[in-house]
Amino acid sequence: MIVVVCLNPALDITHHVPSVDWTGVNRPTAVYARPGGKGTNVARSLRPFGIPILLMGLAGGTTGNAVAAALRRLAVPTAFTETAGETRRTFTVVDSAGSAALFNEPGPEVSAAEFARFRLAYREAIAVASAVVLSGSLPQGLPRTAYAELIAAATESGVPVVLDTSGEALGAGVAAGPAIVKPNLDELRALSGRCLRTADDGLDCAAVHTAARELQAAGAEAVVVSLGSDGLLAVTREGCWHARPSAMVRGNATGAGDAVTAALVHGLVLGRPWDDRLRHAVALSAASVTAPVAGEFSQADYLGGLDTVTVLRKEAC
Amino acid sequence: MIVVVCLNPALDITHHVPSVDWTGVNRPTAVYARPGGKGTNVARSLRPFGIPILLMGLAGGTTGNAVAAALRRLAVPTAFTETAGETRRTFTVVDSAGSAALFNEPGPEVSAAEFARFRLAYREAIAVASAVVLSGSLPQGLPRTAYAELIAAATESGVPVVLDTSGEALGAGVAAGPAIVKPNLDELRALSGRCLRTADDGLDCAAVHTAARELQAAGAEAVVVSLGSDGLLAVTREGCWHARPSAMVRGNATGAGDAVTAALVHGLVLGRPWDDRLRHAVALSAASVTAPVAGEFSQADYLGGLDTVTVLRKEAC
Numbered sequence: 267m268i269v270v271v272c273l274n275p276a277l278d279i280t281h282h283v284p285s286v287d288w289t290g291v292n293r294p295t296a297v298y299a300r301p302g303g304k305g306t307n308v309a310r311s312l313r314p315f316g317i318p319i320l321l322m323g324l325a326g327g328t329t330g331n332a333v334a335a336a337l338r339r340l341a342v343p344t345a346f347t348e349t350a351g352e353t354r355r356t357f358t359v360v361d362s363a364g365s366a367a368l369f370n371e372p373g374p375e376v377s378a379a380e381f382a383r384f385r386l387a388y389r390e391a392i393a394v395a396s397a398v399v400l401s402g403s404l405p406q407g408l409p410r411t412a413y414a415e416l417i418a419a420a421t422e423s424g425v426p427v428v429l430d431t432s433g434e435a436l437g438a439g440v441a442a443g444p445a446i447v448k449p450n451l452d453e454l455r456a457l458s459g460r461c462l463r464t465a466d467d468g469l470d471c472a473a474v475h476t477a478a479r480e481l482q483a484a485g486a487e488a489v490v491v492s493l494g495s496d497g498l499l500a501v502t503r504e505g506c507w508h509a510r511p512s513a514m515v516r517g518n519a520t521g522a523g524d525a526v527t528a529a530l531v532h533g534l535v536l537g538r539p540w541d542d543r544l545r546h547a548v549a550l551s552a553a554s555v556t557a558p559v560a561g562e563f564s565q566a567d568y569l570g571g572l573d574t575v576t577v578l579r580k581e582a583c
Numbered sequence: 584m585i586v587v588v589c590l591n592p593a594l595d596i597t598h599h600v601p602s603v604d605w606t607g608v609n610r611p612t613a614v615y616a617r618p619g620g621k622g623t624n625v626a627r628s629l630r631p632f633g634i635p636i637l638l639m640g641l642a643g644g645t646t647g648n649a650v651a652a653a654l655r656r657l658a659v660p661t662a663f664t665e666t667a668g669e670t671r672r673t674f675t676v677v678d679s680a681g682s683a684a685l686f687n688e689p690g691p692e693v694s695a696a697e698f699a700r701f702r703l704a705y706r707e708a709i710a711v712a713s714a715v716v717l718s719g720s721l722p723q724g725l726p727r728t729a730y731a732e733l734i735a736a737a738t739e740s741g742v743p744v745v746l747d748t749s750g751e752a753l754g755a756g757v758a759a760g761p762a763i764v765k766p767n768l769d770e771l772r773a774l775s776g777r778c779l780r781t782a783d784d785g786l787d788c789a790a791v792h793t794a795a796r797e798l799q800a801a802g803a804e805a806v807v808v809s810l811g812s813d814g815l816l817a818v819t820r821e822g823c824w825h826a827r828p829s830a831m832v833r834g835n836a837t838g839a840g841d842a843v844t845a846a847l848v849h850g851l852v853l854g855r856p857w858d859d860r861l862r863h864a865v866a867l868s869a870a871s872v873t874a875p876v877a878g879e880f881s882q883a884d885y886l887g888g889l890d891t892v893t894v895l896r897k898e899a900c
Contacts, residue, residue, distance in 0.1 A: 281674070281686050287684070288603075288605055288682075288684045293686075294688060294689075297688050328645055328648050328652055332646070335645055365605075367603070367604065367609065372611075
C-alpha cells in the first residue's frame with residue numbers, strides 16, 4: 267500500500283462566468299467543486315494503476331466532509347484525522363477568454379493534539395505501507411519540522427518516502443533523509459538561493475545539477491527536479507538523468523508536478539530502474555497536462571507518450 | 584409555532600480581499616460562510632423573540648449539510664427535505680473600498696418526488712402551526728404554482744400565510760389567498776407593469792396604492808409594500824397605512840426586507856393591530872440594516888427605534 271499524506275486538503279470550487287462583472291451580480295454557467303490539494307492529486311493519479319493506496323491527512327467541518335465525500339465518489343480510499351478548524355476552499359472564477367482569478371482561503375490552524383492524533387493513525391498505516399508520499403504545504407499551526415518527523419517515523423520502519431513541498435518544510439524534510447525529493451525549479455531556486463537560469467533566461471543545467479547535489483548532500487537519497495516543458499532532471503545514487511518530453515504540451519499545468527510524484531512513487535514500489543521511472547513520470551505528467559482536470563489523465567495519452575520521452579544519462583554530473 | 588419555508592437556501596461565502604487581483608492569486612484576509620436565502624434570514628430574525636419556529640425547505644449534498652450545521656450553531660430549528668442536487672453557494676468578494684462582486688450558483692433542480700416529500704413534511708408541520716412564511720425564489724424544477732399549493736394547504740387548515748417572493752411565483756401565490764403578501768417596489772412594479780415613480784424619480788404613492796389594491800383584488804388579504812428608506816405602505820381590510828422610519832438608515836440592506844416579513848408574521852400571531860405591526864416591522868428592518876450581517880439585529884437598536892417610527896393612517900386609499 268502507498269500512503270499519500272495531504273495535511274492541507276482543499277475543496278476547489280470553479281465558476282465559469284462568460285463575461286465577469288467585477289462590481290455586480292454574476293450567474294455562473296458552470297460550477298465545479300472538486301477535492302484539491304497536491305496530495306489529493308497524487309492519490310487520484312495513482313488510483314488508475316490499481317495498486318492499494320490510502321490518502322491520509324487532516325480535514326474538518328463541512329468542507330472537510332465535502333472533500334472526503336468527493337474522494338469517495340472518485341473511489342479514493344481516505345483516512346482523515348478530524349480537525350476543529352474548517353478545511354479550506356479555493357475559489358476560481360474563469361471567464362470565456364480563459365482569464366482566471368483565484369481566491370485561496372488560509373485553511374485551519376491545526377493544534378498539537380490534532381497532529382498527535384494524525385501521527386498515531388499514520389504510524390499504524392506505515393506499518394503496512396510499501397512507500398509514503400508527503401505532498402503540499404503544511405497547514406498553519408504545525409512546526410516546519412512536521413514532515414521531517416513523518417519521514418523519520420517511516421524511515422525507522424524501513425518505508426521509503428517521496429517528499430514534494432517547498433520552503434522551510436522542504437529544507438527540514440530533506441535533512442530527515444527521504445528516498446526522493448521532488449522540487450520544481452522555483453522551489454529549488456528558493457531553497458538553494460542559486461540563480462538557475464542562464465543570462466538569456468534559458469535553463470542553467472549545471473546550476474540545477476549543483477543545487478540538486480546540495481539537496482542530496484543535505485540528506486535526500488535522490489533529487490528529481492521538475493523543469494516544466496524541459497522535463498525532469500534526476501540526481502540519484504545510481505547516476506544522473508535528464509528526461510524530456512518530445513514536444514511542449516499545451517493544457518492545464520495544475521497537477522502536472524503531482525503526476526510526476528505519483529509516477530515516481532509507483533516506479534519506486536515496482537522497483538523500476540531510474541531511467542524507466544523518469545520515462546513514466548514525464549509521460550504521466552504530459553498526459554495530465556492534456557486532461558482538463560488536475561489528478562486525471564487518459565491512459566491512451568499516457569501509454570502512447572512513453573515512447574516519445576527521451577531519457578539521457580548525464581555522465582558528467 | 585411559526586413555519587418558515589426556504590425552498591432554495593444557500594451557503595453565503597464572503598471573502599474579504601483588501602486589493603483584488605482579478606487575473607491572479609488572492610489570499611483573503613477574512614472568510615465568512617453563513618446560511619443564506621431569504622427564509623433563513625426570516626427565521627434568524629424571528630429567533631430572538633423566543634417564539635417556537637421551524638425552518639423547513641429543501642437541501643442537498645455537503646453544502647446542504649453545511650447550511651443545516653450553521654443553522655444548528657445559530658440555534659435555529661430546521662427540518663430540511665433532502666434533495667439529490669447540491670444546495671447552492673453564493674460567493675462574494677469584497678475589497679477594502681467596499682466594492683463587491685457576487686457569484687450566485689444556480690442551485691439544484693428539484694424533482695417532483697422531492698417536492699412531494701417536502702409537502703408531506705409541510706402538511707405535518709402546519710397541523711401544529713400558527714402561521715406560515717413562504718419566502719424567496721423557487722428552485723429550478725418546481726412549477727410556478729408551488730407556493731400557491733402550499734398556501735392552499737395552509738389555508739385549508741386555517742393557518743395564515745405571509746408570502747414574500749417575486750415574478751410568476753408571486754402572481755400565482757397571490758391568487759391562492761395569502762393573509763399578507765410583501766413585495767418590494769421592484770417586485771410590485773414587475774408584477775403590476777405600472778411605473779411607481781413620479782416624473783422627478785420620487786415615489787408615486789398613488790400608483791403604489793393602486794398596484795397594491797390590484798394584488799388585494801387578485802386574492803391577498805393584505806398587501807405590505809416595502810419602500811426602502813420610505814418605509815412600508817400597507818393596504819389591508821382594516822384600512823391603509825404608511826409607516827416611515829425617522830431617518831435614512833445606513834448599513835447593510837441585505838435582509839432588511841426579511842426583517843419586515845419576520846415582524847409582520849410575529850405581529851400576526853400576536854394579534855397586534857396593523858399600525859403596531861407596521862411600527863415593529865419598520866423598527867426591526869432599520870435595526871437589521873444597522874447590523875453587519877443579514878438576519879441579525881441589536882435589541883437596543885430595535886426597541887430604541889420603535890418610538891421614532893411614524894405610522895399614518897391613509898384615509899384616502
